[in-house]
Amino acid sequence: GAVVSQHPSRVICKSGTSVKIECRSLDFQATTMFWYRQFPKQSLMLMATSNEGSKATYEQGVEKDKFLINHASLTLSTLTVTSAHPEDSSFYICSARDITRGPNEQFFGPGTRLTVL
Amino acid sequence: LAKTTQPISMDSYEGQEVNITCSHNNIATNDYITWYQQFPSQGPRFIIQGYKTKVTNEVASLFIPADRKSSTLSLPRVSLSDTAVYYCLVGDGLTGGGNKLTFGTGTQLKVEL
Numbered sequence: 001g002a003v004v005s006q007h008p009s010r011v012i013c014k015s016g017t018s019v020k021i022e023c024r025s026l027d028f029q030a031t032t033m034f035w036y037r038q039f040p041k042q043s044l045m046l047m048a049t050s051n052e053g054s055k056a057t058y059e060q061g062v063e064k065d066k067f068l069i070n071h072a073s074l075t076l077s078t079l080t081v082t083s084a085h086p087e088d089s090s091f092y093i094c095s096a097r098d099i100t101r102g103p104n105e106q107f108f109g110p111g112t113r114l115t116v117l
Numbered sequence: 118l119a120k121t122t123q124p125i126s127m128d129s130y131e132g133q134e135v136n137i138t139c140s141h142n143n144i145a146t147n148d149y150i151t152w153y154q155q156f157p158s159q160g161p162r163f164i165i166q167g168y169k170t171k172v173t174n175e176v177a178s179l180f181i182p183a184d185r186k187s188s189t190l191s192l193p194r195v196s197l198s199d200t201a202v203y204y205c206l207v208g209d210g211l212t213g214g215g216n217k218l219t220f221g222t223g224t225q226l227k228v229e230l
Binding site for chain 1: 163
């Protein structure tokens with residue numbers, strides 16, 4: 001149980017285009033999901049907290065108009081990278097918390113590798 | 118959220134026990150200590166969580182001294198497949214921040230034959 005999926009796993013796009021990444025909790029409901037970004041050889045950096053039915057909460061320094069987050073249901077959150085540029089190339093990972101588990105125990109998706117040409 | 122400090126890297130051999138220590142001097146009363154494992158190009162995976170003393174599950178043990186200012190993740194009899202980055206996190210998971218996790222630098226464990 002407690003599986004989180006992401007789609008797509010890998011995407012290559014041209015500069016200036018928008019890319020949507022989906023995060024799904026497959027066997028549990030997640031009122032809160034999280035989006036992270038990870039550059040090579042670096043740790044995960046939290047970008048935003050996605051709340052079902054309300055606006056996302058962005059971390060300091062993350063542009064909310066560039067990284068659009070929608071959490072329309074208890075099992076789906078989407079991250080849209082708008083007008084992507086090469087510096088947005090990164091590994092994007094989502095996570096979700098199953099409230100039936102212990103605190104700080106989150107389940108992570110497999111990640112999405114974004115390459116902007 | 119309490120800051121954590123852990124070694125950047127560790128090397129070991131197959132079959133040995135590996136202990137990774139994490140310092141969290143500013144841990145708060147309500148904070149739990151959680152460890153995650155991450156393989157390259159994959160999302161992190163929860164390993165173990167504890168509040169005090171010792172916690173053991175099927176993959177690891179977590180030792181937490183009485184002052185809780187540090188913790189040690191113990192991996193018994195490691196294999197090549199345990200080569201990964203291990204992250205120590207501290208937080209209460211119940212704050213208004215909605216359980217958000219702050220990842221530190223992690224420890225790159227390399228297991229060799």
